[in-house]
Amino acid sequence: MIKHFFKKLGFSSAPFAGGIQPDMQKWTESSAIEICPLPPLLIVPMKQHIGQACSSLVKVGDHVLRGQKIAKAEGYVSVPVHAPTSGKVIKIEEHAIPHPSGMGLASIFIEPDGLDERDTSLQPITDWQNMDVGALRERVRVCGIAGLGGAAFPTFIKLVQDQRNPIETVILNGIECEPFLTNDHRLMVEHSQEILHGMKIIMHMVGAKQGIIAIEDNKADAIQSMQDTVDDANIEGLNIHVRVLPTRYPQGSEKQLIEVIIGKQVPAGKLPMHVGVICQNIGTTKAIYEAVVLGYPLTERVMTVSGDAVPNKGNLLVRLGTSMRFIYAQRGLENFEGLQILHGGPMMGERLRHPDIPVIKSSTGLLALSQDFFKQAHAVEEPCIRCGHCSEACPIGLTPNLLADHCRNEQLEKAADYHLFDCIECGACSYVCPSHIPLVHYFRFGKGQAAQVRREQNFAEASRQRSESRDTRIQREKDEKAAKRKKVRATHAPTPTEAEQGKE
């Protein structure tokens, strides 16, 4: 209520609750995107998105072209995988993917032939304004586009027109609030035309009337570049605007950004489209442009290579499947002794055990941090002094210290009551905690435990149903048999011998 009052008076400095202002360390913001050379070997995991894994369409020895579909989508929440360059399939086997557990996944190993020949079977679509929306959606799907902001959710699923939930606004997420990362920033500076073109396609596909490009005020050149491009485009009568927002983490999180832009929260258990909005990442939007207008499937992405241990930091255009060790070597880092490597930004990215892991669609950045740097964040945990800084920082409105207690004690029902499942794992709470309590770690633990319990319950439920149906089946058969026997007796007026036969 008091907050509301202040908001009315115009005191609202933070339109979403909580949030923090970390040291952004955007060391690579003015390094132009460079092209990373082709590595001697590409390792393409058959699942690079959220959803079901693909199944291979090629076999060892096959020759493939760049952009050729090499693994097909299985199920609805899935997108195909394409060859990142032309070359030969040399093996198909499990390989480590970017995951903190170091887990592996079936992957296609391609030896580039150096020609980088493109598969040209997909035709460019220049008059998309006159195209059927369904066909465009199919194009986005077959081009393997998944959210390039880190979540890698198949993009085509979001690009729908639904009568019950008409989309009013398309928000282009140029926030990039994670420290270190500058890949979207550089894309906006260098490729504003393509991004705007992609945005028009998205607006056409979902039937939105308005487009907003949200950028934080720490990216002056990106704001300038997008504004210039939009000014030119608005001559055509389009309703697209650049919105400059104060820098604040985690503003780039979809829910927070929506609240800031349209002033409404996405209700729990609902999707952005239920409040008439979709959000798209900058890189994804450019990929949509390339898929539709150029007919290029997703085979490369821009990523930031940074961290205090990287001699030559920068933003690289990398083929999917390139080994991280190769990328680090390109930037002058070969010895990983005593270093920590991260996939993604420092707030939400995961620590990797080794760099022999390929780049995938969700790889926004690659960081290498010295032990000293890393240790500051991972100091020894001390007792909670209940200072409340974590609650203040939480953008969701949770009380992280109390929630962490419940998770630690495995009081899962209480944890759920304290909204464990609303936590977006943004890390703002851990960042501010003076006692260095790894709060997010406890939340992951709690969520894992809860998932385990659910699995066990489902299993128990399923076997209960199985045994129940077995019991009823046996009962039914018994009943049927008995009924038959009665019938037989009744119609045949059985003699004792017949009755005896019937028994057999």
Place this chain on the structure above:
Amino acid sequence: MLIHLSSPHIHSGDSIRSQMMSVIWALIPAALVSVYIFGWLAVLQISSCMLACLATEWLTLKWMGRSTSPIGDASAALTGLLLALTLPALTPWWMTILGGIFAIGLGKQVYGGLGYNPFNPALSARIILLISFPLQMTTWIIPLHASLSGLNLYDVSLAWTLFTSGIAALPQAVDAMTMASPLGYVKTAWTQGIGANEALQTYHYSYLNAFIGREAGSLGETSALALLLGGIYLLARHTITWHIPFSFLATVAVLAATANTLDPNHYTPPLFHLLAGGLMLCVFFMATDPVSSPVTPVGQLVFGVGCGVITWSIRTWGGYPEGAMFAVVLMNCAVPLIDHYCRPKVYGQARKKA
């Protein structure tokens, strides 16, 4: 040793030590004023109390076979300073030391150390002392009136004698050097049927003196100004938030103003309440102690209001002249409940009916 490797992988750089140090810095103005007013006596009280706390912390940790590294987080030093500032200047040395031992031993370590204590350690010690030694704990030296009391506290040897042998060692009569605190005076007067206005007049009470620290009181409680400066520093450093101080002070002020308007001769005016006794110290340094106060902003407002109501009630109707410390301790008991019912609104959820 890296014990966990979950994100995030960067940190604000804040630590328990930096939190505690900022509170210590915030107490420096009050400590300086106490030294100015009570001379070497203040220095002796503060240093012995801090030493007692640090020694108790070290010994208990050793005895329990724990790491003694928490000494470095400055929380024991803070407790010592805070406790010393709540003591009357004439507290006998052994009582000061005992207070330090109580604070760390009974106020903190028995609960499992920092973070687990339901009450502020300095506050619990002060209350134990007040209940055990009510006379010594309410004997106030006449502040900054060397001429009045005939004591020169800037004289080291005199201060040392007072500290070690107590007030009895002095040639002058006790009455000549001590006086009641304004709150105590008014309360006594009231029981004798003397009205508030008249009592304040005979006391020669002055708001200005109370503000800058020249009325009788404990070492660090006399100067509202110094405490206010410290409080503002804490707010600016973001060590505390405005919720508890604001709601606590506002509640006392509103209650006092209402009662005072209804019957000015019976109830003392709001400003008197705000400047009197240990209120400022309690508001900014004890009620806001993170460990023993609610975590959520709404909870903190509720907590502050509760403290305010109890403080004013005890001062007005209770047996003790000062109620702020009891109020905080009573409200501390309610913290788990407050935390449970005053959770913030969760994104995308309709607010739950509690």
